[in-house]
Amino acid sequence: MHTNDPSSGIPPRLLHRPTVGGLVVPYTTLAMPDGRWRFGAIDYARQTTAFTEKLCQTCGTGLGNRIVFAMRDTDLAELTSHEPGMHPECAAYSASACPMLAGRMSHHQHTPTAAHLAALDLAFHGDPTTESRLGQPAQRWSLAWASSYRPYMHPRTKQLAALILPEQLLRVRPITATSGEAAS
Numbered sequence: 001m002h003t004n005d006p007s008s009g010i011p012p013r014l015l016h017r018p019t020v021g022g023l024v025v026p027y028t029t030l031a032m033p034d035g036r037w038r039f040g041a042i043d044y045a046r047q048t049t050a051f052t053e054k055l056c057q058t059c060g061t062g063l064g065n066r067i068v069f070a071m072r073d074t075d076l077a078e079l080t081s082h083e084p085g086m087h088p089e090c091a092a093y094s095a096s097a098c099p100m101l102a103g104r105m106s107h108h109q110h111t112p113t114a115a116h117l118a119a120l121d122l123a124f125h126g127d128p129t130t131e132s133r134l135g136q137p138a139q140r141w142s143l144a145w146a147s148s149y150r151p152y153m154h155p156r157t158k159q160l161a162a163l164i165l166p167e168q169l170l171r172v173r174p175i176t177a178t179s180g181e182a183a184s
């Protein structure tokens with residue numbers, strides 16, 4: 001029985017990406033020296049390229065005028081995403097793959113929060129503000145749709161981030177860690 005085969009849900013845009021256990025390895029995922037992928041860890045060179053060249057963090061190809069960002073409430077208040085954007089279908093795939101990733105990751109990660117974040121496939125380790133919050137109550141996350149953004153150096157993190165102008169923000173929808181509701 002392969003009714004839950006995760007590879008069956010991979011959108012065409014992601015078919016060129018490598019997979020591990022049937023799950024797509026995002027473009028910004030760090031490759032370890034031995035060639036294995038480290039889910040949840042970020043390749044900063046690729047993340048920088050994604051921000052500045054407006055590439056999707058999941059498939060690594062150019063974004064259009066419908067860009068999805070995963071943002072906390074505090075990010076929304078600043079209209080800032082600390083992760084590169086995604087194509088809508090790539091964001092939907094990442095969200096729908098979440099429960100399966102969560103099950104797999106729990107066997108390999110020692111930090112529940114890290115496993116949880118990695119399972120969301122939202123590249124949380126790329127957010128330098130995350131470390132200090134590990135172990136604290138999780139903030140609410142939303143998916144935000146934007147028509148474009150401007151890469152800038154965030155004044156607090158001193159890291160590249162995406163600034164969404166108010167007129168570029170199209171839609172915001174809360175997500176929870178346990179649902180795959182983003183796949184619509």
Ligand SMILES: [Zn+2]
Pocket residue numbers: 013056057058059060061086087090
């Ligand atoms: Zn994409």
